[in-house]
Amino acid sequence: MEIDRADGRNPNQLRPLSCSRGVLNRAHGSASWAQGNTQVLAAVYGPKAGTKKNENPEKASVEVIWKPKTGQIGKQEKEYEMVLKRTLQSICILTIHPNTTTSVIVQVVHDDGALLPCAINASCAALVDAGIPLKHLAVAICCCLADSGLVMLDPTKLEEEKMKAFVYLVLPNSILSVLPEESSSVKGEQMEQGLITSVTHGVMSVDDYLHCLERGRAATSKMSDFLRRNLQPQLSSDSSKAG
């Protein structure tokens, strides 16, 4: 059964993606990521000396500041900050610069559904722009479940509100390895099969969840190709931001 999406996409179609890096001058790294009408601007200030009181000083720490478009900072923003922080901590190599803080500041430019995945993608691109050492990249996607059991990818805000449940998934980037045979495996499973973060809203059965996971994984392979191509070093002069 076909559900008609308001903008004419089919359930497996993502909105047009666009990513620009190096958009800000003062920040050490910055990126703007847009998925359809949802647009997020992320800036990274590279390792600053010192960690906060309750952080482990033997490792680098990541600090996330989420700025909503309008209004005061509330619980929703704090939740986003926490999810983003934990996700980014798992992709950064924390042992390289101990006792430092890397700040990631996220500014919501426009929210039209799938805001947290958009922000995660933007932060990841900004971290690369700043040159922070990462283990691998992360791609985030939102899958929603309609009442009929149909799984749709990348919903708009109206669709998100109508759905029975939706889940934000963050998966590691697909691996492009120089050595064809060796691929890092954890306990026999491929690393590409791993899942970094999953945040669900609403009620969904286990089968539906696994179904969403599969669909999300298929979509992210294309998304990570886009990300990889976009992150190729630009030939135009990238002036040093250290000053």
Next chain:
Amino acid sequence: MEQRLANTWRMTVNEKKFIESALVSGLRVDGRNLYDYRKLSINFGKEDGSAEVHLGQTRVMGIATSQLVQPYRDRPNEGTLSIFTEFSPMADPSFEPGRPGEFAVELGRVIDRGLRESRAVDTESLCVLAGKLVWAIRIDLHILDNGGNLVDAANVAALAALSTFRRPECSLGGENGQEVIVHPPEAREPLPLIIHHLPIAVTFAFFSDESTLVVDPTHQEEAVMAGRMTATLNTNGDICAIQKAGGEGVPQSVIMHCLRIAATKAADITVKIRDTVEAYNTERALQKIKRHSAPVALDVSGTVPNVRKNQVKSEDQREVSGSVGTQVEKLKPMNERKNSDQSNDIEETSKFSKKQKESQSKKSTQQASPKGSAEEMKAISPATESAKIASQTHGEKTLKDAVKPKHKRKKKAPSAVDGS
């Protein structure tokens, strides 16, 4: 404590001396003349009332929103305007999240005085029910990048956001006329604010050598300067606000000179703001018209049955699915990707979405008979989305329409405008 000191940016003595000695000879580090502004560009976001201003390297985003609230006791007939400035930590490593520093508070006050106390926005028109409900306009200014001269950039962002903001139309109903019904934007076209004049802020920086003054200081010049002054004035010759908070003392003649320069600069910036706002408004009107679109003859062969299916399917079709052969950067995991390289730049995607709208509107006319499309042109005037929906369903029945008597079709025009 040492960590915070380690993280602050300090200007080296060499840089400081270089800037100062260059200024003595009338040269600025970025090659401008002493009284020149940097390049000002204003871009608008997807919603009404959101604007992003680039002044050289400084970047500020302004967003205007509205809400119905109770008015202040001493002003029961007037709406309110409030300005919130956010010094986002992304703008400068020294901006810390949390409580605004004294500079942030000062900037907020200067813009507030220039905009609100000079009564640039007509607040009496914001009254809905005297003493009970008025519109409160809230402007959020997010400083995204600190390249110097935040006051001027933030001011322009606030003005641009206000000029393109549209508030929902509301009407009184109910038994005593005491109930307020707020119409959603699809039902009735939202209204712009009434802005009497545009107060423009112009900032001057003074240096320790008395005769040197500079307009629109950059971030490095601000670190070197000895004093600053901001003059907010409009093109009617009114001075809305002057702010000179401490710093180096300057003689009166210099202040008068500054005000004269500020008057010319304000005129330039006002023209620029007005032009960009007008361009935005025409484009906005055009976008609404394009959905009903112009009768353009197109190659219909082979794609007609698909297009008909699309029209019947969706009402608010902005992105056409790949089967109709336009250039779309959707990533389909099952099908192959098309042209996603071109989506690397945000501007490109907006061009593409325009193309999509154009091609989609062209398709909608393929369905309509020539008479039907002429009818749609009539129904355009304040083309609301419901009018568009009505015409799309109108489009669905076009084959029948060709047969319908003329007087019935004319009735559709006023009903579409009312949005019933």
